[in-house]
Amino acid sequence: xxxxxxxxxxxxxxxxxxxxxxxxxxxxxxxxxxxxxxxxxxxxxxxxxxxxxxxxxxxxxxxxxxxxxxxxxxxxxxxxxxxxxxxxxxxxxxxxxxxxxxxxxxxxxxxxxxxxxxxxxxxxxxxxxxxxxxxxxxxxxxxxxxxxxxxxxxxxxxxxxxxxxxxxxxxxxxxxxxxxxxxxxxxxxxxxxxxxxxxxxxxxxxxxxxxxxxxxxxxxxxxxxxxxxxxxxxxxxxxxxxxxxxxxxxxxxxxxx
Amino acid sequence: xxxxxxxxxxxxxxxxxxxxxxxxxxxxxxxxxxxxxxxxxxxxxxxxxxxxxxxxxxxxxxxxxxxxxxxxxxxxxxxxxxxxxxxxxxxxxxxxxxxxxxxxxxxxxxxxxxxxxxxxxxxxxxxxxxxxxxxxxxxxxxxxxxxxxxxxxxxxxxxxxxxxxxxxxxxxxxxxxxxxxxxxxxxxxxxxxxxxxxxxxxxxxxxxxxxxxxxxxxxxxxxxxxxxxxxxxxxxxxxxxxxxxxxxxxxxxxxxxxxxxxxxxxxxxxxxxxxxxxxxxxxxxxxxxxxxxxxxxxxxxxxxxxxxxxxxxxxxxxxxxxxxxxxxxxxxxxxxxxxxxxxxxxxxxxxxxxxxxxxxxxxxxxxxxxxxxxxxxxxxxxxxxxxxxxxxxxxxxxxxxxxxxxxxxxxxxxxxxxxxxxxxxxxxxxxxxxxxxxxxxxxxxxxxxxxxxxxxxxxxxxxxxxxxxxxxxxxxxxxxxxxxxxxxxxxxxxxxxxxxxxxxxxxxxxxxxxxxxxxxxxxxxxxxxxxxxxxxxxxxxxxxxxxxxxxxxxxxxxxxxxxxxxxxxxxxxxxxxxxxxxxxxxxxxxxxxxxxxxxxxxxxxxxxxxxxxxxxxxxxxxxxxxxxxxxxxxxxxxxxxxxxxxxxxxxxxxxxxxxxxxxxxxxxxxxxxxxxxxxxxxxxxxxxxxxxxxxxxxxxxxxxxxxxxxxxxxxxxxxxxxxxxxxxxxxxxxxxx
Numbered sequence: 006x007x008x009x010x011x012x013x014x015x016x017x018x019x020x021x022x023x024x025x026x027x028x029x030x031x032x033x034x035x036x037x038x039x040x041x042x043x044x045x046x047x048x049x050x051x052x053x054x055x056x057x058x059x060x061x062x063x064x065x066x067x068x069x070x071x072x073x074x075x076x077x078x079x080x081x082x083x084x085x086x087x088x089x090x091x092x093x094x095x096x097x098x099x100x101x102x103x104x105x106x107x108x109x110x111x112x113x114x115x116x117x118x119x120x121x122x123x124x125x126x127x128x129x130x131x132x133x134x135x136x137x138x139x140x141x142x143x144x145x146x147x148x149x150x151x152x153x154x155x156x157x158x159x160x161x162x163x164x165x166x167x168x169x170x171x172x173x174x175x176x177x178x179x180x181x182x183x184x185x186x187x188x189x190x191x192x193x194x195x196x197x198x199x200x201x202x203x204x205x206x207x208x209x210x211x212x213x214x215x216x217x218x219x220x221x222x223x224x225x226x227x228x229x230x231x232x233x234x235x236x237x238x239x240x241x242x243x244x245x246x247x248x249x250x251x252x253x254x255x256x257x258x259x260x261x262x
Numbered sequence: 263x264x265x266x267x268x269x270x271x272x273x274x275x276x277x278x279x280x281x282x283x284x285x286x287x288x289x290x291x292x293x294x295x296x297x298x299x300x301x302x303x304x305x306x307x308x309x310x311x312x313x314x315x316x317x318x319x320x321x322x323x324x325x326x327x328x329x330x331x332x333x334x335x336x337x338x339x340x341x342x343x344x345x346x347x348x349x350x351x352x353x354x355x356x357x358x359x360x361x362x363x364x365x366x367x368x369x370x371x372x373x374x375x376x377x378x379x380x381x382x383x384x385x386x387x388x389x390x391x392x393x394x395x396x397x398x399x400x401x402x403x404x405x406x407x408x409x410x411x412x413x414x415x416x417x418x419x420x421x422x423x424x425x426x427x428x429x430x431x432x433x434x435x436x437x438x439x440x441x442x443x444x445x446x447x448x449x450x451x452x453x454x455x456x457x458x459x460x461x462x463x464x465x466x467x468x469x470x471x472x473x474x475x476x477x478x479x480x481x482x483x484x485x486x487x488x489x490x491x492x493x494x495x496x497x498x499x500x501x502x503x504x505x506x507x508x509x510x511x512x513x514x515x516x517x518x519x520x521x522x523x524x525x526x527x528x529x530x531x532x533x534x535x536x537x538x539x540x541x542x543x544x545x546x547x548x549x550x551x552x553x554x555x556x557x558x559x560x561x562x563x564x565x566x567x568x569x570x571x572x573x574x575x576x577x578x579x580x581x582x583x584x585x586x587x588x589x590x591x592x593x594x595x596x597x598x599x600x601x602x603x604x605x606x607x608x609x610x611x612x613x614x615x616x617x618x619x620x621x622x623x624x625x626x627x628x629x630x631x632x633x634x635x636x637x638x639x640x641x642x643x644x645x646x647x648x649x650x651x652x653x654x655x656x657x658x659x660x661x662x663x664x665x666x667x668x669x670x671x672x673x674x675x676x677x678x679x680x681x682x683x684x685x686x687x688x689x690x691x692x693x694x695x696x697x698x699x700x701x702x703x704x705x706x707x708x709x710x711x712x713x714x715x716x717x718x719x720x721x722x723x724x725x726x727x728x729x730x731x732x733x734x735x736x737x738x739x740x741x742x743x744x745x746x747x748x749x750x751x752x753x754x755x756x757x758x759x760x761x762x763x764x765x766x767x768x769x770x771x772x773x774x775x776x777x778x779x780x781x782x783x784x785x786x787x788x789x790x791x792x793x794x795x796x797x798x799x800x801x802x803x804x805x806x807x808x809x810x811x812x813x814x815x816x817x818x819x820x821x822x823x824x825x826x827x828x829x830x831x832x833x834x835x836x837x838x839x840x841x842x843x844x845x846x847x848x849x850x851x852x853x854x855x856x857x858x859x860x861x862x863x864x865x866x867x868x869x870x871x872x873x874x875x876x877x878x879x880x881x882x883x884x885x886x887x888x889x890x891x892x893x894x895x896x897x898x899x900x901x902x903x904x905x906x907x908x909x910x911x912x913x914x915x916x917x918x919x920x921x922x923x924x925x926x927x928x929x930x931x932x933x934x935x936x937x938x939x940x941x942x943x944x945x946x947x948x949x950x951x952x953x954x955x956x957x958x959x960x961x962x963x964x965x966x967x968x969x970x971x972x973x974x975x976x977x978x979x980x981x982x983x984x985x986x987x988x989x990x991x992x993x994x995x996x997x998x999x
Contacts (some may be wrong), residue, residue, distance in 0.1 A: 022920075052331045096895075
C-alpha cells in the first residue's frame with residue numbers, strides 16, 4: 006500500500022499555545038482562506054515557495070548552487086506518515102497527560118487523507134491530537150478521530166468576512182453547528198483586530214450555544230506575518246495591536262466559557 | 263512591631279544594598295555571591311609565610327593563616343536577623359590568587375607590598391618547589407586541560423557529625439585522638455588551632471550581641487537578641503540542641519569553611535533538620551512562621567547548595583513538612599538560592615509542583631532539579647552500593663557527593679574536547695587520505711593522551727594535597743579524618759574523581775559538517791576546509807556552508823549521532839584510565855562558566871565557529887541549533903549524551919515560556935522536567951526569566967539589583983556580572999525565546 010505524502014511548511018516542537026500542555030505543531034501547507042492578517046502567509050499556497058530575506062544575504066553570488074545564509078528559505082517539504090511520526094515521537098516523553106500534537110497550517114484538511122492517516126496512527130500510539138482548522142471544510146471522519154478541534158470564527162458579518170478572508174462565513178457557521186452534533190471538544194477563537202467590526206458579541210453568543218465548544222478565547226492580533234509576507238513578495242496590511250485595555254473591554258462583552 | 267515578613271523585607275533590602283556596595287568595592291565578579299558582606303574600611307590581615315617561595319602551605323601554614331584571616335573578620339550581628347556571622351575574605355587571597363580580593367584592598371599600597379612576592383596569579387597555590395609537574399604542563403596546554411592540581415574543597419561534609427558533637431565535642435574528639443596517634447601531632451595541633459579560632463569567632467559574636475543589647479529598645483528585637491545570645495553562648499558549651507541552635511551552628515561552620523578557601527557545600531536540608539524541627543515544635547518552642555524565618559535567614563547568610571526531597575535507600579519518600587517550609591522560606595527571601603529538588607517516582611508530586619510554582623512566580627533561577635534514578639543507578643556502576651549511592655547529594659554546580667565519605671575533586675578537572683579535536687585535525691592535515699573516520703581515530707588517540715595527563719595531575723594532587731592545602735576545616739565533619747589523623751585527601755572512603763568534558767557540541771557539529779558537506783555532498787574539499795580554518799574563514803559562504811550543516815540537538819541528525827559516538831568514546835576513555843590506590847575517574851559533560859575562556863584557546867572549527875569564539879556551554883547545543891530553539895529538543899539531545907556513571911551532563915536552559923504561575927504553567931514546566939528525567943537526564947539548571955526585566959537589566963543593571971540568574975550551576979546577581987558575562991546570559995536567553 007502506498008502511503009500519501011503531505012507538504013509540510015514547518016514543525017514546531019515545545020509549542021505551548023496551540024492547545025493544552027507541551028505540543029508539537031505541524032503546519033500543513035495550503036489554505037482556502039486568505040486572511041488579511043494571516044500569521045502564516047507562507048502556509049496559504051498549496052505549492053512549495055521560496056521566502057527571500059535580503060537582510061540575511063551575504064552577496065556570495067552562489068544562489069544557483071544553494072543558499073546557506075538563510076536568505077532564501079524553501080517552505081514546503083514532503084513527508085511520509087512514517088517520517089512525520091518520527092518527528093512527532095521525538096517529544097513523546099514531554100507530552101504528558103494533556104499535551105500532544107496539533108495539526109495546523111494552513112488548513113490541514115486541505116490534505117485530509119494524510120491528516121486522517123496521522124490521526125489514526127497517533128491514536129494507536131496513545132498520542133493526543135488536535136486539529137486547528139478554518140472549518141471551511143467539514144470532515145466528520147477527521148473530526149471524530151481527533152481529541153480536540155481548534156477553530157476560528159473571525160468575523161460575524163458575511164460581507165466583511167468575504168472582504169478580509171476571501172470567503173463567505175456562512176459555511177463556517179454551518180460547520181460549527183454540525184460540529185455540535187459530534188462529541189469532540191472544540192476550542193473556538195477569534196483573532197481580535199481593532200480596525201474591524203468583527204461582531205464578537207454575536208460570535209461568542211453563537212458559539213456559547215454549541216455544547217461542545219468548551220472554551221472560547223480572544224487572541225490579540227500581532228503583525229507576525231508581515232515579514233514573512235514580504236519575504237514572499239507580498240504586501241500584508243498592518244493592523245493595530247489591541248491594547249490590554251481594549252482586550253479587557255472586548256472580553257467583558259463576550260460570552261466566555 | 264516588626265513582623266517576620268517586615269524583617270525579611272528589610273533584610274532583602276540590605277542584601278540589595280550589599281550587592282551594589284560589593285560591586286563598587288570588588289568590581290564585577292563572574293561568580294556565585296557566596297553570601298559575602300562588604301568588608302569594613304581598615305580591615306587588614308598580615309599573612310604568615312612559611313615557604314621560601316613566598317607562600318604558605320601545610321598544616322602549620324594553613325592553620326596559622328586561617329586564624330589570622332578569621333581573627334580579622336569583624337563579628338556580624340544584624341538584630342533584624344536571628345542568625346549571626348558572615349564572611350568576605352579568604353586564605354587563598356594571600357597566596358597570589360587575588361581573584362576574590364576587593365579592588366580597594368588590591369590597590370592598597372600595603373597590600374601591594376605584601377603581594378610583591380606573589381605577583382604571578384595562581385602560581386603560589388600549589389607548592390611547585392616541592393611538587394613540580396613541569397613535564398605535564400606542555401600537554402595540559404596542548405589539550406587545554408584544567409588539571410585540578412591545587413584545587414581544594416569540592417566535596418561535601420557530613421553535617422550530622424557537627425550537629426551531634428558541636429564545637430566542644432569536636433575539640434574533645436581532636437584531643438582524644440591526638441593521644442592515640444601521637445605521631446600525627448602536627449595534624450591534630452592544626453585542627454585544634456582551627457577549631458579554637460572558631461570558638462573565638464563565636465565568642466566575639468556573643469560580645470557584639472551584648473554590646474547591641476545595651477542600646478536596643480525595640481521589644482521584639484531585644485527578645486531576638488536575647489535569644490541569639492543564649493543560642494550563641496550554648497554553642498560554646500555543648501552540641502546544638504534546638505532548631506535555632508543547629509542553624510546558627512551551621513552558619514558558623516559555613517563561615518569558617520568559606521574563609522578557609524571558599525570551601526564547602528551544603529547538605530540535605532529538610533531531612534537533616536527535621537528531628538530538630540519536630541522536637542521544638544512538639545515542645546511548643548517553634549512554629550512554622552519562625553521556622554520559615556530561620557530557614558530564610560540561613561539561605562540569606564550563604565547560597566550554599568542544599569538538597570530537598572528524594573528517597574531513602576529503600577526508595578521511601580524523604581519529603582516531609584519541612585521540605586515545603588524550606589521552599590516557602592526561599593520564596594519569602596527570594597534571593598540567590600542554590601536549592602536542588604531531588605525527584606524520584608516515589609516522591610510526593612506536590613514538591614515538584616510547589617517548586618515549579620516558585621520558579622515561575624519569582625523568575626529568579628531557583629530551584630533546580632536532579633534525577634534520583636539516573637544518578638543513583640549511574641553512581642552504583644562505579645562499584646558503590648545502593649545505600650551509599652543514594653546518599654550522594656547535589657551540592658555543587660554540576661556535582662554530587664557522598665557527604666563525609668567522598669573526595670571527588672568535582673568540577674575542578676576538565677578537558678576542552680574542542681581543543682583535542684583541533685589537535686587531531688591538525689595531525690590529519692599532513693595525511694594523504696583525510697576522512698571523518700580517520701579524524702575520529704586521531705581524536706581517540708589524543709583524548710587518551712589527554713586523559714592520561716589528567717590522571718597524572720590528579721594523582722599528584724591527591725598524593726600531596728595534605729602537604730599543600732590540607733582541608734583543615736572540612737576535615738572536622740568527615741569520616742575517618744580525626745580518627746586516623748589524616749587529611750581527607752588521603753583517607754576518603756571514595757575517590758571517585760569527576761572529569762568533565764567541555765565543548766561537546768562544537769566537536770559533534772564539526773564532525774557532522776565534515777561528513778555532510780565534504781564526504782557526502784562533496785560541496786567542499788578537505789583542502790578548502792583546512793585552508794578556511796587556517797585563515798579563519800575569509801570566505802563567508804564557505805563558513806555558512808559548514809555552519810548550516812545538521813546540528814546536535816536538532817533530533818535524529820548526523821550531529822546527534824556524532825554526539826552519541828563522542829559520548830561513548832569519552833566515557834570509555836575516562837573509565838578505562840587506570841588509577842592507583844582505589845581511585846577512579848568518573849566522566850561527565852560540563853564547562854562550568856568557562857566557555858568564553860576555553861573558546862579563546864581554540865582556533866576556527868569546521869562547524870563554522872570562528873577562532874576564539876566561545877565553545878558550547880556544557881552539554882548544551884550550539885546557538886541556533888534549531889529554528890524553534892525548542893527546549894524539548896535540547897532536553898532530548900542532552901538526555902541522550904549522559905555518561906551514565908553518576909556525574910551529570912546537565913540540561914542548562916533559560917527561557918521565557920510566557921507562562922503564568924498558574925495551574926497550566928505549573929503543569930507544563932513540571933511535565934518538561936519529568937520528560938527530561940524520563941529520558942535519562944540527570945540535572946536541570948533552569949532559568950525561567952522575564953524577557954523585559956532581563957533586557958532592561960542588561961542595559962542598566964542598577965534597575966534590577968535583585969535580579970538573580972543561574973549562570974551555570976550557581977546563581978548570581980545579574981548586576982554583579984561583568985558585561986561580557988551578562989551578554990553571554992542574554993545571548994543564551996534570546997536563543998531560547
